[in-house]
Amino acid sequence: MSRIRKTFDTLKISNQKALIPFVTAGDPSPEMTIKILHQLVTSGADMIELGIPFSDPMADGPIIQRASERALAKNVGIRKTLEIAKEFRKQNQVTPLILMGYANPIEAIGIDEFLKLCKSSDIDGVITVDYPPEESKAYVEKLKQNDIDAIFLLAPTTEKKRIEQIIKQASGFLYYVSLKGVTGAQNIDIEQVKNRVGEIKSLTDLPIGVGFGVRDPETAKNVAKFSDAIVIGSRIIQEIEASDESNMLENINKIIRSIKQVI
């Protein structure tokens, strides 16, 4: 059983939902990222989504784009991201690590090379934002052969027939994008998200994570009532932006704890 699935199963026993924070590798520096990853776990993260910096992150809002730009300024790209993951794994072999990135850096180093590096860093799942299922069949097949979960996004606009098709290729969990927009946007409509998640749940046993608009404990609490995981990204990156190295870990600790407590 995959580490991701095992984590969901364990949480279920104690009636908890998974908290999945997102940070970009190399933001604000490779050394800090490793400290941040450990801090996230200490503060209550059940899994971690690690962003691969990209020059043109089309599906992300300005906050995550700035994180990418800071990381790229420190020369952190796809290879360095996997080195950071490897360094994290030296101390932590329990917490599932999920990479989130765009297709071009993966294709640039080659899919086989990417998978080799993922294995050596013990990566559990990959979200490739701009690889919809119809363009990534061979890639998803290779992920599965390597026991890496292929995690797909579902949007508010994704039709039922398409959801069924995506479920066939997906593993680990499904990532429901809670609003029409980019990461870090405001104001999700809880009722609407609830209805959609209910609809998806009727089609699959895969756990469902919700992200793209979850910014505070109140929203997280409400969304956790009907989903299996909460993904929170831009809100944490805002803390990184607003902190210096002396108070960054403490500020991240506060926000993660405040959310973990209520879900």
Next chain:
Amino acid sequence: MQNYNFPDENGHFGPYGGTFVAETLIEALDELKVMYEQFKDDKDFLNEFHHDLKHFVGRPSPIYFAERLTKKIGGAQIYFKREDLNHTGAHKVNNTVGQALLAKKMGKPRVIAETGAGQHGVATATIAARLGLDCVVYMGSEDVKRQSPNVYRMKLLGAEVVPVESGSKTLKDALNEALRDWVTNVSNTFYIIGTVAGPHPYPMMVRDFNSVVGKESIVQMDELVGKQPDAVIACVGGGSNAMGIFYPYIPYENTRLIGVEAAGHGIETGKHAAPLTANSPVGVLHGNRTYMMQNDEGQIIETHSVSAGLDYPGVGPEHAWLKDTKRAEYVAINDEEALAAFHNLCRTEGIIPALETSHAIAYAEKLARDLSKDKTILVNLSGRGDKDINTVAGIAGIKI
């Protein structure tokens, strides 16, 4: 190339093209595909399209024999397809008329666009005003500085111009920002992409709307010269004017198709915008797979060209396919050569060409020199250069 039939139903031109977008855009693209399929052969839609091309744009644009330029070079005869005489001053308007009509048919009250040189932004703002649609144009803040007359033009036409501060602050970043807007406002917004790039069906749709240029040329060359040209030359940034004139010529195997990219400071310096000529690696950006200027870890690198409209790290996927299949050839002209051709054309023919177009003219001059006098070259004179006079004056150290 008699049976050229691309893209396939999923938008692939051989290994290029496709639909590489986040799930959040899939539904909007599916809707667009269905609507475009429905209207592209619809008689009423096409009548409306051609009516606007004739009465609003001023088509057909003439073909003009550049007699003095031809004499000066002393080789092949050079003809121009005068897209610079279109309303708004470039070929870009053909596509925006088509897409805006489609937006209207789809009941979308708001259109958005990205722009580099500003020509596509102006063309979109123009047709939006004509059809009573709200219009927002995304433009890299670097380009806003380089192309201030076009920025003001768009504002006069009632469009909102949003300067984009992210990334390299040029065309590619404007495209990212427009895609983000579209994802957010997908229910009431139509995204009018200005070039033959982006996810399927854009490369095909933009090509189809622009192919009026090539279709007219085939008729006009026959009437004027009695034969088709030995070479058709067009500049290539994303590649919409080139695709527009190339596409109808693909079955004419005796006509060479030559795309001219921007060599900027020179291919060897790395500071250029010529992914095809430089044989850049293939990658995925803005929804399609194509040749792409990038570093060895897949980060898109900054491009350079004196002309904002060619300053793009990728190229339309169909050009990638035409390069691989050798149906078209791709070459590059540097800033200096383009500027020389710009000045030469002003004084020799009384035409101020766009800096983008000047790249195609510079290569036409080179090629004409090597060909005999009975050969003919048709250059797509894709746009006029009024928008560039500040840039050109600046390079000469003149304040206007």
